[in-house]
Amino acid sequence: xxxxxxxxxxSATLGLLAEKGYEGLTVEGVAERSGVNKTTIYxxxxxxxxxxxxxxxxxxxxxxxPPDTGSLRGDLEALVGQVAALLTRPPAADVAVAALxxxxxxxxxxDVARRFFADRLAREERVFERAGRRGELADGADxxxxxxxxxxxxxxxxxxxxxxxDEGFAAEAVRTVLGGVSxxxxxxxx
Amino acid sequence: xxxxxxxxxxSATLGLLAEKGYEGLTVEGVAERSGVNKTTIYxxxxxxxxxxxxxxxxxxxxxxxPPDTGSLRGDLEALVGQVAALLTRPPAADVAVAALxxxxxxxxxxDVARRFFADRLAREERVFERAGRRGELADGADxxxxxxxxxxxxxxxxxxxxxxxDEGFAAEAVRTVLGGVSxxxxxxxx
Numbered sequence: 001x002x003x004x005x006x007x008x009x010x011s012a013t014l015g016l017l018a019e020k021g022y023e024g025l026t027v028e029g030v031a032e033r034s035g036v037n038k039t040t041i042y043x044x045x046x047x048x049x050x051x052x053x054x055x056x057x058x059x060x061x062x063x064x065x066p067p068d069t070g071s072l073r074g075d076l077e078a079l080v081g082q083v084a085a086l087l088t089r090p091p092a093a094d095v096a097v098a099a100l101x102x103x104x105x106x107x108x109x110x111d112v113a114r115r116f117f118a119d120r121l122a123r124e125e126r127v128f129e130r131a132g133r134r135g136e137l138a139d140g141a142d143x144x145x146x147x148x149x150x151x152x153x154x155x156x157x158x159x160x161x162x163x164x165x166d167e168g169f170a171a172e173a174v175r176t177v178l179g180g181v182s183x184x185x186x187x188x189x190x
Numbered sequence: 191x192x193x194x195x196x197x198x199x200x201s202a203t204l205g206l207l208a209e210k211g212y213e214g215l216t217v218e219g220v221a222e223r224s225g226v227n228k229t230t231i232y233x234x235x236x237x238x239x240x241x242x243x244x245x246x247x248x249x250x251x252x253x254x255x256p257p258d259t260g261s262l263r264g265d266l267e268a269l270v271g272q273v274a275a276l277l278t279r280p281p282a283a284d285v286a287v288a289a290l291x292x293x294x295x296x297x298x299x300x301d302v303a304r305r306f307f308a309d310r311l312a313r314e315e316r317v318f319e320r321a322g323r324r325g326e327l328a329d330g331a332d333x334x335x336x337x338x339x340x341x342x343x344x345x346x347x348x349x350x351x352x353x354x355x356d357e358g359f360a361a362e363a364v365r366t367v368l369g370g371v372s373x374x375x376x377x378x379x380x
Contacts, residue, residue, distance in 0.1 A: 021295070097294055104291030104349060105211070113350045141371040145343070145362060148351075152342020153335070159294060160303045161338075172335060180370030181331040 001044060008034045009041060010055035014062075017052065018094035022102035022109065027051065053112040056099055057119045061092050066123050072131035073174055076150065079124065080170035083154045088165070097159065121147060149177055191234060198224045199231060200245035204252075207242065208284035212292035212299065217241065243302040246289055247309045251282050256313050262321035263364055266340065269314065270360035273344045278355070287349065311337060339367055 012033035016025045027048055031038040045051035056062060067078035086096050103113035121144055128143040153173050157163050202223035206215045217238055221228040235241035246252060257268035276286050293303035311334055318333040343363050347353050 100350065101291055101294030104287055104294070110352050114352050117346075117351050135373060138371050138373040141366075142362065145366055146371060148343040148346045149339040149363065149366060152344070152346040153338040154342070155345065156307070156338045156342040160290065161307050162300050162304050172332065173339065176331075176335055176339060176370075177366065178370050178372045180366075180368050181328050181336060182368045183325060183328040 001040075005034075005036065006058070007060060009036055009051075010059035011061070013051055013055040014059055014095040014099075015091075017102070018091065018098050021098060022052075022106055025052070049108050049112055052099070052109070053115055056095075056112065056116045061095060062086065064120050064123050066126050068127075068130065072127070072134070072136040073178060075127045075131070076146070076174040076177070077167075077170045079127065079147070080150050080154060080165075080173055081167070083151050084158065084165040084170070087154060087158045100155075146177055150174070191230075195224075195226065196248070197250060199226055199241075200249035201251070203241055203245040204249055204285040204289075205281075207292070208281065208288050211288060212242075212296055215242070239298050239302055242289070242299070243305055246285075246302065246306045251285060252276065254310050254313050256316050258317075258320070262317070262324070262326040263368060265317045265321070266336070266364040266367070267357075267360045269317065269337070270340050270344060270355075270363055271357070273341050274348065274355040274360070277344060277348045290345075336367055340364070 009030060012030045013025065016029050016033065020029075025048060027038055027041055030036075030051065031041055034041075041051065045054055064082060067075045067082075069075050069078060086092050099109075099116075100113065103109040124147055125143055128137065128141075128146070131137045150173055154165055154169075157165050157169065199220060202220045203215065206219050206223065210219075215238060217228055217231055220226075220241065221231055224231075231241065235244055254272060257265045257272070259265050259268060276282050289299075289306075290303065293299040314337055315333055318327065318331075318336070321327045340363055344355055344359075347355050347359065
């Protein structure tokens, strides 16, 4: 399938998800909105969940461009900013919050969420490889743990506490994870 | 209202939420299941959202008993374990995941989620007050940030990645937040 047509299908899929929720998302609806025949869509993606998984991972709107600022601190602050934007700025926020909310309620979407986060971690790992080469990471530091702490904090702050996440939050979250909160060591490396 | 009767209403509210979702939760249903008159329920809680907020914050099933192990590390590991249990062990997990999932989709529940997390943080703050008195916290360390990093990581790992969260996870998450991942300082304080 031509990449441009594929993006049109993904865009229709995510638009319908954001507007109508997972219950209201149908392959018929995607066919109608994208102007692509329903049987063509089914030939590429055998189910609604498969189509949604592909759209979440490959749609341009949710693409993660791993930052390369020259320092682990800068890269992590940029990643926190990307997660915050994903959860707060339309149209990505409507899609991301609808998809992640749906994953909680629909067991058949659990695998979609898993694949989405595995894909993002694979991209984010470049940040940690570069940091490792620059000697900025302690031995045994775990990229998944670092991203779960930072990404989870953004989710909790934005979605559950309803509080804003700004550059000050990103700097403080990253400072905490890089330096820790124990007094035995100075917290700020700058 | 008698505390025991109140707990019966809360239990009916959370049970219906877990079984039928927020859409399927009605004050009629709560009245039927708890055997308490509908008008009595409305006299105490003027809306479905108000009833759910009270149930989430005051029901015994979700009560948070802040740990007091004698060290910040021990207390934080216990708190991570409590959050993990809340999100994985029935019946609390069915309630918590349904409530938090619903908060994503229903703007009128945003305030309920905010109150739930504010209430929990107020309880958790005792852990940080004791740690501060013991000299275990760096100046300026922010309890809300620490809890959002740790609680968010559990949420992301359990709900979105579908991965288990065990004692090893709790220890590693707490070690990361206490000691940081920068190599300038040894990671393990033990």
